[in-house]
Amino acid sequence: MDDRFIPFIHNYCDRWCDRCPLTARCRVAEAEKTDASVGHDTDNETFWRRIAASFAEAQMMLAGKAEELGIDLGVVTDEEFARFQEFEDDFIENHGLTKLAQTYVKESRRALDEASDWLLFAPLDETEQSEMLEVVRWYHFFIAAKIGRGLMGILDFEGGLDEEQLADAQSDANGSIKIALIAVERSQRAWAALTAPENADRLEPLVRLLENVKKTAETQFPHARDFLRPGFDEFEPVM
Numbered sequence: 001m002d003d004r005f006i007p008f009i010h011n012y013c014d015r016w017c018d019r020c021p022l023t024a025r026c027r028v029a030e031a032e033k034t035d036a037s038v039g040h041d042t043d044n045e046t047f048w049r050r051i052a053a054s055f056a057e058a059q060m061m062l063a064g065k066a067e068e069l070g071i072d073l074g075v076v077t078d079e080e081f082a083r084f085q086e087f088e089d090d091f092i093e094n095h096g097l098t099k100l101a102q103t104y105v106k107e108s109r110r111a112l113d114e115a116s117d118w119l120l121f122a123p124l125d126e127t128e129q130s131e132m133l134e135v136v137r138w139y140h141f142f143i144a145a146k147i148g149r150g151l152m153g154i155l156d157f158e159g160g161l162d163e164e165q166l167a168d169a170q171s172d173a174n175g176s177i178k179i180a181l182i183a184v185e186r187s188q189r190a191w192a193a194l195t196a197p198e199n200a201d202r203l204e205p206l207v208r209l210l211e212n213v214k215k216t217a218e219t220q221f222p223h224a225r226d227f228l229r230p231g232f233d234e235f236e237p238v239m
């Protein structure tokens, strides 16, 4: 472990590294820098050290998750694992929150594709418009992805609801939902800033849809807001 890096910081951020104040404390940002300089040169020792660090971190996460679920990784058969994956896919796909988030992906995608029809009414200058569009573009898939991960975290190995994970404010599930909620609110503000009386019919339903995603997520994950995101919520940012 290298104490320059904050463990798991990259699991609960918005992955917008270009705008992140904590790149110096993040292993992912460091790995990306190394990627750029080392590429995939398998004769380079740094390349292999980076692969080893990624495997070690993935192994730690897997072991942690198995412990949360009370699973002894040494005794899970392939069939049991496949059965769990089936529960998981079914649970996530059919959950009301997933459906809302997927509807938002579809509707926001459509609005972005048709921006030339409504953007001219936005009460902002060109730079501000681009900034708001960048925000909604950045988060429109991210929200559904983080909601999927949050739902994944509250399923136990028998396919039931894992109440402990739901109640534990610091569980991965609550952390995933917290960053999804942050992305929802930033997207709502961006859509609202682009809205004028002339394009309100087109944009206000998106803000309302996001409000529905937010309220449903808060109801299903009542402790998500209490999650302290490593680096972002519990320490002073290191610039």
Ligand code: SF4
Pocket (backbone or CB within 6 Å): 009, 010, 013, 014, 015, 016, 017, 018, 020, 021, 022, 023, 026, 027, 028, 029
């Ligand atoms: S913590 Fe910052 S630098 Fe690291 S992955 Fe997230 S946004 Fe990128």
